[in-house]
Amino acid sequence: MWQYQAPLRDMQFVLEHWLQAPAAWAELPAFTDLDLPLAMQVLEEAARFSSAVLAPLNARGDRQGCRWQDGEVGTPEGFAAAYQAYVQGGWPALACAPAHGGQGLPQLLDAVLQEMLYASNHGWAMYTGIAHGAYLCLHAHAPQPLRDRYLPAIVSGEMLPTMCLTEPQAGSDVGLLRCRAEPQDDGSYRLSGSKLFISGGEHDLTENILHLVLARLPDAPAGTRGISLFLVPKRLDDGTRNGVRCDGIEHKMGINGSATCSLSFQGAQGWLIGEPNRGLAALFVMMNSARLHVGLQGLGHAEAAWQNASDYARERRQMRAPGRPEGVAAASVDPIHYHPAMRLTLLRLRTVSQGLRVVGYWGAHLLDQAEHANSEPGRQQATRLAGLLTPVIKAFFTDQGFHLASEALQVFGGYGYIGEYGIEQTLRDSRIAMIYEGSNEIQANDLLLRKVLGDDGVALGELLVLVEQEAAAGGRYANPLSALSAKLRVLVKGIFAHTEGDHEYPYRIAGDFLHLLGWALLAYAWARSARLANALLAEDPWYQEKLDSAAFFFSYLLPEVELRIARIDAARAPLAFLD
Structure with a gap:
């Protein structure tokens, strides 16, 4: 019963009129070849992929979940094939630099794509959602040999990255983490320790996985001032398995199609990203992108909840409504979307969802301006505004995504509480976004x-x-x-x-x-x-x-x-x- 169709007309309104993005692109050398028709052609293809490939896997992925056996993880039926279709469509490369095989399109278009992916299948999109942030982090802070080796692999979709921060005793307070990194004579490091709640820490979508891991050097000061960032691949260049093992997966309230893993690093070989003891500064490049994407999860849930509640309210007939639009004939029972209580809920769903879309896309547009604006003052102001909006987008959007999903479930009445109609999955899936990524x-x-x-x-x-x-x-x-x-x-x-x-x-x-x-x-x-x-x-x-x-x-x-x-x-x- 659950469905999703990308609201392309509203997306175009935000891009074309509210943001006036095509005019801004025309003034930026990086995007002079991009106009609105091309942008909408890209988004129409993304909409087809989301509705035809991902949305049909959403309920199945929730029911099947992931399977763990002897350190290996299998994703739900159809997830791996959907990922191959995603790669063949060139979607991992959308907002990455042409120098690494990317398409060089704005982060704004990537934000629109992310909304579609999360709205259609949050569990599946967890595997790809961190990739662009990891790309930005490595691009900004990795040594040149690592950039040359791994950036094209991320852009092509050959490898998927993870972000390994949390430990059993170190959640929000990352200064408590204990994972250790010992320097080696060849310039690499050996990492030992445990991480948990790692999204996509092990899966069957790609042969290799790139773990971005926070750890401490032997002489590191205590607290957050002593944290470094390392790149630790699942497989080394000679094909051998690195010392990273998945010890199990979590059984969760939602996003069951996403493998949430416990990882143990057993002398795993890795390489330093950025400066020693400044891992958080390097990782924040990734975190800012991740927090924008998590906010878009809230938008995606709100949009999907609105669409499905609206469709159901037009079909479900109960009682005579106290007020009808002019020209609507009297009936013994009316669609519930005529009833004032339901109209109030549906209008709230529509109005907040579309308002969130404006603010979320504006945040992504500011990131493009922060990187590409023609003047330094323009870049600095865009950076400040993007920084101000980021925590609002992450927290306010995800809060609204959960509460709007709950209000949408109320439209379905008792049917909303059972799995057949899908809205209860949206409610369960949406709750995690208020917790992770800060x-x-x-x-x-x-x-x-x-x-x-x-x-x-x-x-x-x-x-x-x-x-x-x-x-x-x-x-x-x-x-x-x-x-x-x-x-x-x-x-x-x-x-x-x-x-x-x-x-x-x-x-x-x-x-x-x-x-x-x-x-x-x-x-x-x-x-x-x-x-x-x-x-x-x-x-x-x-x-x-x-x-x-x-x-x-x-x-x-x-x-x-x-x-x-x-x-x-x-x-x-x-x-x-x-x-």
Whole structure:
């Protein structure tokens, strides 16, 4: 019963009108050959792959799960063949440099692709999702011989990478990790220790797997200052098996098609990436990409939940609705999408999903500008804004993905609770995204403590200038948008002042602040969407839906801002300690 079709029309609206990406591409030497028709041709092919190849494997992968035996892992039926189709389609190479065999397309298009993959089959997409981040990490920090050897293999899809951080005693606090790396005479290292919760740590999609591993050198200082990053392949160049073993796989609440592995490194040969004791700095290149992709998982779940709940609500008939659109004949029972409670839920699903798409794609577009903008000030501002948006995209999107999936399940009633209709899998699969790649609580701390207070509010000020420029452009929602920006400026000034006498205060309010900024970004997204859609309505009635969604947002969802502001103000009272 579960299905997914990529919302290509809405994706095009964001690329063409909201972001005006084709005009930006034309000004960047790296993308001058890319225009909107070519971009949409790429995305149409991605949509076909997602709906025809991946979506039919989603429920099967959940039911079958992965199989572990004697250190080897088998993925669900059809996963390996789907990966070969993915490789043959050239998808691993999409946003990688031509020098390594890549297509050199923007990260923005890769973000659209990632939304499709996660919406259609989250479990399968876990194997490929980390690849681009690993590519960026090695490209930025690996010695030239390692770049020459392994970057083309990642780009071609010959090898899939992993990220090996977590240990039994070291989850969010990576400074507690114990994995050791001993230097060898030939310049390599021998790694020993255990890692767990490693997505794709062992599988049958590729013959070789590239593990990016955090470990300590013998003379490393304690804590995060003593962590180095190493590349440890499953197989060495002579074909022999390296000292890496999968000791088992986890039995999980969701994403059962993804092999979540415990790995033991038994004198495994590896090579240093970046500088000694600066592994986290090197890995953050990968983490920023990973956190954007995890945020897109939340968007994918929200979109899939909206599509399936909407289809079901049009078919399911229960009772007479108290209000019908004009021209709809009276009936003894009506489709439930006419009932006010269901309309409210469905409008929330549609409006939040499409708003998240705008903000998520904007984050990816900023990454392209941070790398390719023609001026250094332009690159720096894009870097600051992308850094500000990243924790919001990761945490706010995944929170919304889970809660919207839960609301969608309610549309199905009792049928939603059973496996046949698929929405319960979406709910289960979506929950993990709030935890991994830095829990949402850590993202909130990162946003407020590092990206706002630690930045003296520079990046946030630049964001608010953009919001105020949109308000100045006019449109139906200019006044509420302008008022929102003014409230945020006053609030942040108060946070700075109160933090001086209460250093725990920002930690108490970080979660609410992140959600406040998430809703503010949706307000910005919908105010601009409405202004653009209103100008286009005369040529295409499709844009009326945009106006309807914007009206719903500012009437029904914008009050979330006032709730978060009230909670931030209330949190000035000290928080009791627990014994």
